[in-house]
Amino acid sequence: MKRLTLVALALILTATICVDGAKSPYQAVLTHSRIRGRPHGPNVCAMQKIPLTDKKYFTNCKQWYHRRICGKPTVVSYECCPGYEKLPGEKGCPAALPLVDIYNTLGMTGASTTQMYTDRAMLREDIDGPGSLTFFAPSNEAWSALPHEILDALVSNVNIELLNALHYHMVNRRLTSDDLKHGSAFTSMYQDFDVHIHHYPNGIVTVNCARLIKTDQHATNGIVHVVDRVITAISNTVHSFIDTDDDLETLRTALAAAGLTTMLESEGQYTVFAPTNEAFEKIPPDTLNRILGDPIALRDLLNYHILKHMQCAESVVTGTPMETLQGTVLEVGCDGDHMTLNNKAIITKTDQLGTNGVVHYINELLIPDSAKTLLELMEDSKVTTANKMFVEAGLGPRLTGAEALTLLAPLDDAFKGSLAMDGEMKKLMHNHVLNNQLSSRAMYHGQELDTLGGLKLRVFVYRNNLCIENACIAAHDRTGRFATMLTMDKVLTPPTGTIMDVLKADDRFSLLTGALQTAGMTEQMNQQNLLTIFAPTDDAFNALPKPELNRLLRDSQELSSVLKYHIGEGMLVSGGVTSHTRMQTLLGGKLEMGMRNYTVYANRVPVVEADLMATNGVVHAVNSFIKPLPPKVDREQSDRPAPRVRSSSSRVKKTTLVSSGSRNEDLFQKVMKSRSSRTMTRGQ
Numbered sequence: 001m002k003r004l005t006l007v008a009l010a011l012i013l014t015a016t017i018c019v020d021g022a023k024s025p026y027q028a029v030l031t032h033s034r035i036r037g038r039p040h041g042p043n044v045c046a047m048q049k050i051p052l053t054d055k056k057y058f059t060n061c062k063q064w065y066h067r068r069i070c071g072k073p074t075v076v077s078y079e080c081c082p083g084y085e086k087l088p089g090e091k092g093c094p095a096a097l098p099l100v101d102i103y104n105t106l107g108m109t110g111a112s113t114t115q116m117y118t119d120r121a122m123l124r125e126d127i128d129g130p131g132s133l134t135f136f137a138p139s140n141e142a143w144s145a146l147p148h149e150i151l152d153a154l155v156s157n158v159n160i161e162l163l164n165a166l167h168y169h170m171v172n173r174r175l176t177s178d179d180l181k182h183g184s185a186f187t188s189m190y191q192d193f194d195v196h197i198h199h200y201p202n203g204i205v206t207v208n209c210a211r212l213i214k215t216d217q218h219a220t221n222g223i224v225h226v227v228d229r230v231i232t233a234i235s236n237t238v239h240s241f242i243d244t245d246d247d248l249e250t251l252r253t254a255l256a257a258a259g260l261t262t263m264l265e266s267e268g269q270y271t272v273f274a275p276t277n278e279a280f281e282k283i284p285p286d287t288l289n290r291i292l293g294d295p296i297a298l299r300d301l302l303n304y305h306i307l308k309h310m311q312c313a314e315s316v317v318t319g320t321p322m323e324t325l326q327g328t329v330l331e332v333g334c335d336g337d338h339m340t341l342n343n344k345a346i347i348t349k350t351d352q353l354g355t356n357g358v359v360h361y362i363n364e365l366l367i368p369d370s371a372k373t374l375l376e377l378m379e380d381s382k383v384t385t386a387n388k389m390f391v392e393a394g395l396g397p398r399l400t401g402a403e404a405l406t407l408l409a410p411l412d413d414a415f416k417g418s419l420a421m422d423g424e425m426k427k428l429m430h431n432h433v434l435n436n437q438l439s440s441r442a443m444y445h446g447q448e449l450d451t452l453g454g455l456k457l458r459v460f461v462y463r464n465n466l467c468i469e470n471a472c473i474a475a476h477d478r479t480g481r482f483a484t485m486l487t488m489d490k491v492l493t494p495p496t497g498t499i500m501d502v503l504k505a506d507d508r509f510s511l512l513t514g515a516l517q518t519a520g521m522t523e524q525m526n527q528q529n530l531l532t533i534f535a536p537t538d539d540a541f542n543a544l545p546k547p548e549l550n551r552l553l554r555d556s557q558e559l560s561s562v563l564k565y566h567i568g569e570g571m572l573v574s575g576g577v578t579s580h581t582r583m584q585t586l587l588g589g590k591l592e593m594g595m596r597n598y599t600v601y602a603n604r605v606p607v608v609e610a611d612l613m614a615t616n617g618v619v620h621a622v623n624s625f626i627k628p629l630p631p632k633v634d635r636e637q638s639d640r641p642a643p644r645v646r647s648s649s650s651r652v653k654k655t656t657l658v659s660s661g662s663r664n665e666d667l668f669q670k671v672m673k674s675r676s677s678r679t680m681t682r683g684q
Contacts, residue, residue: 025199025201027177027178029202037078037079041090043083043084043093045058045079048075049075050074068318069317070318083097084097097217104219106127110139114135120162127222131221131222132221132222133221133223136171136210137224138210139214142229145229164190164233165232167190170190171186171188173186176223177212190233196353204315205225209231209312209314210227211315212226213227234353237264240354241353254298269357270307270358271309271357279363280365291367296481300326301367301368304367306325307323308325311332312358313351316334319332319333320333341366369480371481374407375396375399383409386410401482402481403482404436404483406485407434407485408432409488411487428453431494432492439477440473443459462572465575467575470492470618473486489575499526499531499616501526503516503535506612509621512538532571534567534607564586565589566585569584571617571618572593577594583602591626603628605624
């Protein structure tokens, strides 16, 4: 019991760790890292490091369990938490760092190069005297990463350039990580230019997109946050940045044509994935000209490249869907050192800052569905065969035009056999295009849809699927500029006649059609009430011993009972079958349906061919007769004890064929199992 209590406490503790109960996302992650490092001593934090790089992160729950950052495996190290240090012979980090001024704190936190440059720029008096400052101090590695020409320019003019650069890293007040709110800006000590803070849900904090790698290093006269790069002052908007770069000339023209210039000049926090001239040139001229000439499509295209918030490259440690101004999402992620979009490394330059956002350059244009034609929607889906068939059927012009249509596009593996474009195939492809633009969310059971081929298709809504005739929707709707594409799991087989017509047209059902006539059920198979028939093939009839078959075919009443047990009320195509589907039969009982390895079963009898569509129902072929399941398999009363089954060596007890009690099972079993030695008895 004690052990269970400890386990429960551990689970509660873990849940508490993974919930943001701290002051900020950074503090929540730091708390998690502290608890992970606790077994190694007091004030020890768990860090995850990407091998062969200098990138280290306090670890959150997801990173801890996956041991991956930006798709790369990590190694875990245990280091002193911020503000603590080791003592010889002591476990963990029991000693608080001595509280010294900012100047000396720089040397203690791995920012000795910044400390050296403050000496050169005569800043020491400002940072080791009285006052209260915040210093976003570049690490030693950050200074080394600067291009030589920039670094040389700074250190060759220490009284102006270097002094200004260092002042831009300083704020004349104490700011802890809790004060660094997402989207906030603070006035620096360089000509009142702002530094821009972003505090992300994963605990990463950035200043002008430089990541804080050592945070909350307290000093007597302020606080030091070590950052991973040297930051530069920004004064222009995102649009001003785009407006001055020749590599973005086509984008600049497109933004003006779409009326988005004013937005990117206004206040905000935007992220622009800016396609270069090269990216536009990769698009087929016809497609590009069409979009550029369509104000709505152009606006959607450009808004698809803009996020509603500012996302610095250093903040991304895993793939995350992010909403664009266009309304759909981009998967923003990373692969090692490369930022990715939709899992592709197409970003060539990152973190070009403006006062109202950030620009990342991309070398590939992103076209949203809302700017595409139907043929373009098919090009990047798993419906390439359907694409080819529609074009061969002469539908290309209509699928690239401005008509409001809905395309039913079968998956590639739905096509079987010959794909020759004859008259029948051409007509079939026309019947895969609906006259109106529709959404699957607005479709309802029993709805009729008009096709370009002149047919009416029916909609069937099931618990697990939405189907149009025999084909069910296999993916989310894709809504283009004027039309919608629905991906279907099968090629449509529109109905060609009534159930009786379907049976008569198939040589496999010659005995069944005769049996239906004998049983007086022909008219019922031609009526418009929707039915589902599990149709025994000639093989099913021939499997019966001749005497039993002849006896069954002579007794129209018993024949009718057997056949009605194979006919369900309503319409059930294969896509609507789940492991818990039941179907009410015309005889009164229920069939237990199932689906295994893409095969439909009715009372454990496999369907050899499903979904032969009729105007008044559907035919599923079976190669054996369906019989009731034994009483012990009573799904109707699965929550009660199974009934006891009595046996007798002298006779067979009467049991009902189905719950209605209309026939006795002994008779049915005799016909189906060919037990000629049994005496046929009649139930009620």
